[in-house]
Amino acid sequence: MAEQITKRSTSYSDWYVDIVLRAQLADYSPVKGSMVIRPRGYALWERMQQGLDNMFKETGHSNAYFPLLIPESFLKKEAEHVEGFAPELAVVTHGGGQELEEPLVIRPTSETIIWSMYKKWIQSYRDLPLLINQWANVVRWEKRTRLFLRSTEFLWQEGHTAHETEQEARDETLQMLDVYKRFAEEYMAVPVLTGVKTESEKFAGAVDTYAIEALMQDRKALQAGTSHFLGQNFARAFDVQYQTRESSLEYVWATSWGVSTRLIGALIMAHSDDSGLVLPPRLAPTEVVLIPIFRSKTREAVLEAAQTLARELRQEFRLELDTDENSSPGWKFAEWEMRGVPIRAELGPRDLENSQVTLVRRDTGEKESVPITGAAERIRSLLEEIQQNLFDRALAFRQENTHRPETWEEMKTLFNGDGSDEQTARGGFALVPWDGDPATEALVKEETKATIRVLPFGNEEEARGKTCLISGKPARHMAVFAKSY
């Protein structure tokens, strides 16, 4: 009997690690906290990059590349920025066998190096807006790491834009947040909440940080992407002024926004099951795996039919034909399920007799037989159904696990309960009125481990006239609390 993965109900975190390793998405590297992204994981990332990159281009952004090494002094130019990142910096002190005059930090993010360049490139309103994105790796020295979710080095994209007016920059911030939301929901089939972060969860150096937040199957939230309105903070720090239409000098307005390989972790934890990975068709590197099944007498006929079918289907789908004769069909079924391929097509003697092919969908396990001649059409619709079903399923799960506790006690039970029944569900989202006081937020964290994930858009209106669930003071916001990764 081959290796099984840990069941979700036994240990969610073991299950997660098992999937990443067994589905060959990634492996531990010799350096603590850093990981190797293996071909199956990287193919997934490439699909994500493609989808996102198209959306960035459609909204007018261009790609560029800024260097990995940043003079240490750059980080120090923005007070909050350096304070936020100092604890997790990797610093290069030697080069070419000699100690450097000034240490270089390995970028934890690129605002500083980029704004040092923007200073050179921006003189006039005619140079604006400047809309640049880069695909890059960054390093943050985290104490506690997890494959894809928080690793020392990770891959991401970071957009950095410069604008004439505050309004334009604010619009850009929200536009990119919406791009992320659409990508999460339409490609990843992961529904996300959007909103603004509180002071304590804000990006170091931002005026406002917005985020998309997804709910994982263990009812913990995962911040899947952020978009920041940076105001004029970096423009001031790097002295980036432009001449306005009226010939006066103004600091430019800025945004930055990013998503990372953490999205792969989100994808895994949103959809996968005890048999392995479950991938949404739009992002699956392989949409269909075709497995021929034969005995020695039927070998030639089945293989030939499989080749023919594969050739035809490849015109439309990303298909793999698994003709390995050393492993049994049963083995292959389990293996391709582990890898998360949305549709398995089986072609055996019985199918051939009836001129049909058997299709099995990964998300539900449902099996059906269709005429070979109509296979492409059915696969096309099935892929759409799977994509939709994954989203619907995840959305239903989020709805079931979004609560509006009536009292502070009820909220504590929600997060501290043993999970034995509905009332003590141990987690999920809790939408409650909040007085806006960081001390109240801190108290909730202390007593429940839950933090404010976002203040949803329009929350002030909804909070009007209500009292804070925790302090009993007048509420200023509706806040979404959750335990998070």
Place this chain on the structure above:
RNA sequence: CGGGGUGUAGCCUAGUGGCUAAGGCGCCUGCUUUGGGAGCAGGAGACCGCCGGUUCGAGUCCGGCCACCCCGACCA
């Protein structure tokens, strides 16, 4: 960084001071197989985490160190 746990072949595990460290999975060769993790035969693969100590003798006992995992602190 604090508390707990684990280190024996690629993976999982046995080995309770005594001979050449054992088994399963996986891997390689050959044959037979193939509709939910196939069978037989043969084979390769281990500085038992590292360093030191006790002992006639250490995978096993003692000390130190390291790595990884879990819980916490920390983490836009």
